[in-house]
Amino acid sequence: MDFNFTEEQSMIRDSLARLIREQYDFETRRSVVESDAGWRPEMWAQFAELGLLMAPFSEEDGGLGGGAIDAMVVMEEFGKGLVVEPFVPSVVCGGGFLKHAGSVAQKEEYLAGIMSGEQIFAFAWAEPKGRYNYADLETTARKDGAGFVLNGHKAVVIGAPWASHFVVTARTAGDRRDRAGVSAFIVAKDAAGVTTRDYPTVDGRRASEVYFENVALSSEHLIGEVDGALSLVERVGDEATAALCAEACGAMGVAHAQTVEYSRTRKQFGVPIGKFQVLQHRMVDMFMEHEQSISMTYMATLKLDEPEIERKKAVSAAKVRIGQAGRLVGQQAVQIHGGMGMTEELAVGHYFKRITMVDSEFGNVDYHLKRYTDLCAAEMAVAAE
Amino acid sequence: MNLEFTPEEIAFRNEVRAFIEENYPDEIKGLGAREDLTREQFLAWHKVLGKKGWSAPAWPEKYGGTGWTATQRYIWSEENARVDAIMPLPFGVSMVGPVIYTFGSEEQKAQHLPGIRSGDVWWCQGYSEPGAGSDLASLKTTAVRDGDHYVINGQKTWTTLAQHADWIFILCRTDPDAAKPQEGISFILADMNTPGIEVRPIITIDGSHEVNETWLTDVRVPVENLVGKENEGWTYAKFLLAHERSGIAGVARSKRGVEKLRQIASTELIDGEPLISDGEFARKISQLEIDLTALEFTELRTLARESQGKGPGPESSILKIKGTEIQQRLTELTLEAVGNYGAPYFRGFSEDGSNEFGIGPDYAHHAGPAYFNMRKTSIYGGSNEIQRNIITKMILGL
Numbered sequence: 001m002d003f004n005f006t007e008e009q010s011m012i013r014d015s016l017a018r019l020i021r022e023q024y025d026f027e028t029r030r031s032v033v034e035s036d037a038g039w040r041p042e043m044w045a046q047f048a049e050l051g052l053l054m055a056p057f058s059e060e061d062g063g064l065g066g067g068a069i070d071a072m073v074v075m076e077e078f079g080k081g082l083v084v085e086p087f088v089p090s091v092v093c094g095g096g097f098l099k100h101a102g103s104v105a106q107k108e109e110y111l112a113g114i115m116s117g118e119q120i121f122a123f124a125w126a127e128p129k130g131r132y133n134y135a136d137l138e139t140t141a142r143k144d145g146a147g148f149v150l151n152g153h154k155a156v157v158i159g160a161p162w163a164s165h166f167v168v169t170a171r172t173a174g175d176r177r178d179r180a181g182v183s184a185f186i187v188a189k190d191a192a193g194v195t196t197r198d199y200p201t202v203d204g205r206r207a208s209e210v211y212f213e214n215v216a217l218s219s220e221h222l223i224g225e226v227d228g229a230l231s232l233v234e235r236v237g238d239e240a241t242a243a244l245c246a247e248a249c250g251a252m253g254v255a256h257a258q259t260v261e262y263s264r265t266r267k268q269f270g271v272p273i274g275k276f277q278v279l280q281h282r283m284v285d286m287f288m289e290h291e292q293s294i295s296m297t298y299m300a301t302l303k304l305d306e307p308e309i310e311r312k313k314a315v316s317a318a319k320v321r322i323g324q325a326g327r328l329v330g331q332q333a334v335q336i337h338g339g340m341g342m343t344e345e346l347a348v349g350h351y352f353k354r355i356t357m358v359d360s361e362f363g364n365v366d367y368h369l370k371r372y373t374d375l376c377a378a379e380m381a382v383a384a385e
Numbered sequence: 386m387n388l389e390f391t392p393e394e395i396a397f398r399n400e401v402r403a404f405i406e407e408n409y410p411d412e413i414k415g416l417g418a419r420e421d422l423t424r425e426q427f428l429a430w431h432k433v434l435g436k437k438g439w440s441a442p443a444w445p446e447k448y449g450g451t452g453w454t455a456t457q458r459y460i461w462s463e464e465n466a467r468v469d470a471i472m473p474l475p476f477g478v479s480m481v482g483p484v485i486y487t488f489g490s491e492e493q494k495a496q497h498l499p500g501i502r503s504g505d506v507w508w509c510q511g512y513s514e515p516g517a518g519s520d521l522a523s524l525k526t527t528a529v530r531d532g533d534h535y536v537i538n539g540q541k542t543w544t545t546l547a548q549h550a551d552w553i554f555i556l557c558r559t560d561p562d563a564a565k566p567q568e569g570i571s572f573i574l575a576d577m578n579t580p581g582i583e584v585r586p587i588i589t590i591d592g593s594h595e596v597n598e599t600w601l602t603d604v605r606v607p608v609e610n611l612v613g614k615e616n617e618g619w620t621y622a623k624f625l626l627a628h629e630r631s632g633i634a635g636v637a638r639s640k641r642g643v644e645k646l647r648q649i650a651s652t653e654l655i656d657g658e659p660l661i662s663d664g665e666f667a668r669k670i671s672q673l674e675i676d677l678t679a680l681e682f683t684e685l686r687t688l689a690r691e692s693q694g695k696g697p698g699p700e701s702s703i704l705k706i707k708g709t710e711i712q713q714r715l716t717e718l719t720l721e722a723v724g725n726y727g728a729p730y731f732r733g734f735s736e737d738g739s740n741e742f743g744i745g746p747d748y749a750h751h752a753g754p755a756y757f758n759m760r761k762t763s764i765y766g767g768s769n770e771i772q773r774n775i776i777t778k779m780i781l782g783l
Contacts, residue, residue, distance in 0.1 A: 260782075287781065291703055292680070292683055295681075299682045302386060317678050373667045376670075
C-alpha cells in the first residue's frame with residue numbers, strides 16, 4: 001500500500017497550481033465565464049504545453065505514461081481554481097473511450113488530437129428522459145448496410161459548445177433500458193445533421209442540447225463493440241465520476257479555507273465570529289467532510305482498474321460520500337459567510353455552485369446509494385450460490 | 386499510489402492468519418469483546434500474544450514491540466477482527482505502557498513493562514473524577530509528600546474494569562498553588578492492594594458492571610512510583626490521550642460488525658421477505674458501510690504519514706469522532722434489525738452462544754444492551770465535542 005505521489009505527479013500539481021495562481025484568479029475567471037466564448041482556448045493550449053492533456057495516457061499511446069491518479073491530481077487543482085475548461089469531457093471521457101477501445105486508426109485520428117489540445121471531445125450520453133441510466137436511450141443508430149444512421153436528442157452535454165467531436169451513445173438493438181444493444185460512436189460536430197443549442201450552466205460552464213438528424217456513420221465511427229458498449233460506457237462514466245470527485249475535493253477545500261479565514265476577520269457582538277463554538281464545531285464538521293472526501297477519492301481512483309463490481313462499488317461509495325459532503329460544506333460555507341455569502345462578488349458562492357452541481361453529474365447521491373446497494377445484493381446472491 | 390500488498394506483506398498475512406487459527410484459545414472462541422467477560426477470558430489471548438512477542442506491536446522494539454510497518458499493523462487488526470478476537474485491553478498496552486517507556490525511570494521500565502506485555506498485570510486508569518470529566522485538568526485528588534511516600538486522597542470515577550485491576554495510574558494534584566489548573570499535576574502509579582483503595586461498582590444503563598468509583602483514602606505510595614517529574618503530569622496525561630486516540634477508530638471490528646448486521650438482516654423477515662431486501666433498510670446499511678470506508682481510508686492515510694516518520698496528520702483527529710459514530714450506528718441498526726426481540730432482557734445473561742432462555746434469536750439478546758452501552762464511546766476518551774475543540778484549536782487555528 002502506498003499513498004505517495006510520484007515525482008511527475010507532484011510536478012504536474014505544482015506547475016498547474018502556479019499557472020492557475022498566475023492566470024486564473026477569481027476576477028479573471030469571472031470575466032471569462034461571462035464572455036461570449038465562456039472559456040479561453042489559449043488556456044487550453046497552455047494546459048497542453050504543460051503536458052496535462054497527455055498525462056493520463058500510456059507511452060505506447062503517445063502519452064506520458066500516467067493514469068487515473070494523474071487525472072485526479074489535475075482535477076483537484078481545477079477544483080481549487082474553479083477552472084471551466086473541459087478536461088473531464090475531453091481527456092477523461094473522450095480519451096478514456098479511445099484508450100480502452102480505440103482501434104489503431106482511431107487512436108491515430110483522435111487521441112493525438114486530444115493530447116495536443118487540437119481536438120476537443122464531449123460525452124453525449126444523457127437524454128431528456130433517461131436520467132442517470134446509460135441504457136435508457138431514445139437515441140437510435142439504425143444499421144444501414146455497413147454503416148449506421150443516428151437520430152436523437154442528447155441533454156446537457158457539458159463542454160459541447162467548445163467541442164470538435166462527440167462520443168454519442170445510441171441504441172442499435174434491443175428495447176429501451178436493455179443492457180444489450182447499446183453502442184457508442186465518435187461523431188464530428190460538423191457532420192451533416194448535427195445541430196446544437198448552446199447555453200451557460202449555473203456554475204459557470206457551458207453545455208448544449210445536441211440533436212442528431214439522420215447522421216450517416218460508418219463502422220469506423222463505432223467505438224467498442226456494436227450492441228455491446230454498455231460496459232465500456234459504464235467504465236468511462238466511472239472514471240469521469242472519480243475525476244469529478246477530485247474536482248469537488250479541490251473546491252471543498254477552498255470553500256472551507258475561505259470560511260475559516262472569514263470567521264477570523266468578521267466581527268459581531270465585538271468578537272470575531274470564529275470565536276463562537278457553534279460555528280467552530282460546524283467548521284470542524286466541514287473539515288472532516290473534506291478530509292473524508294479526499295480519502296474516498298483516493299480509494300475510488302485506486303480501484304478504477306479492479307473487476308467491474310468492485311470498481312462500481314468503490315466509485316458509487318465515493319460519489320455518495322462526496323455528494324453528501326458537498327452539501328454540508330457548500331451550504332455551511334455560505335451560511336457562515338452570512339449575507340456576503342449570497343453575493344456574486346465573493347468567490348465562496350461560486351464554489352458553492354460548482355460543488356452543488358458535481359452531485360447531479362454522472363449520478364447523484366440517491367442514484368449511487370441505490371447502485372451500491374444493488375451491487376451488494378448481487379454480491380450476496382453470488383456468495384450464497 | 387497503489388493499494389496492493391507486497392509479496393512480503395502477503396506472506397506476513399498468511400503467517401498471522403495461521404498463527405491465529407492455531408493459537409486462538411478455544412475457551413474464548415466466538416465470545417467477542419464484551420464488558421462482562423471474566424478476568425481469565427479478557428486475558429486469554431493477551432497471554433498467548435505475550436509469549437509470542439506480539440502483545441504490544443506499536444511499542445519500540447527495544448521495549449518488546451514488533452517493529453511492524455503501518456501496513457503490517459493494519460493486516461494484524463484485520464486478521465484479528467476476522468475471528469472477533471478479544472484483544473489486549475488498552476489500559477496497559479496503549480496507555481500506561483507508552484508513558485512508562487517514554488517518561489519512566491529504568492526501574493519502572495524493568496518493574497512494569499514485562500507484566501504489561503505478558504498480560505500478568507492488569508492496569509486501570511485513574512483519570513476522571515466526579516467533578517472533572519471533559520474538563521480533566523480541574524481534578525481535585527491530592528498527593529501530599531510525607532517522607533518517602535505520597536499520601537493520596539480523593540475519588541476517581543468511570544474506572545473501567547477496576548474490579549479486575551492489579552495496578553492503577555492516578556493523576557493527582559501535587560501543587561495546589563499552581564498558577565494554572567494544568568500545572569501542579571503528577572502521574573503516580575499505585576498497587577491496587579494498597580490500603581485505602583476501595584472500588585465500588587457503577588451499573589450502567591445496559592445493566593453491566595464495566596465501570597467503577599475508586600475511592601482513595603490516605604493511600605500511601607512510595608515516591609519511586611512517581612512517573613517523570615513532579616508537577617509535570619499533565620504533559621504525560623496528554624501524551625497518553627494521544628496514544629489512546631490511535632486505534633480508537635476500530636475499523637476492522639466495525640467491518641466485521643457490518644457483516645454480522647447483513648447476516649441478521651438476511652435472517653429477519655419483513656412481509657415474508659428478508660429485511661435486507663427492503664430498500665430502506667438495505668440503504669441504511671450501505672450508508673453505514675460507505676461511511677466506514679471513508680473512515681478506513683482516512684485511517685490508512687494517517688498510518689501512511691506516520692510510517693514516513695511524520696506525526697499523525699490532521700486526519701487523525703477525525704478517527705475518534707467518526708469511528709465512535711460508526712460503532713454507535715452499527716449497534717443502532719442492529720437493534721432496529723431485530724425488531725420486537727430487541728426488548729426481552731435477562732439481567733446477567735451472558736452471550737455464550739447458548740440460548741438458555743429460549744426466547745427469540747441468539748443474535749437479538751445483546752442488541753439492546755450493546756446499543757445502550759455504546760453511547761459511552763462518544764463520551765469517553767475526550768468527548769466528541771472536546772475532539773472538535775481540539776481540531777478547532779490545532780488545525781483550524783481559531
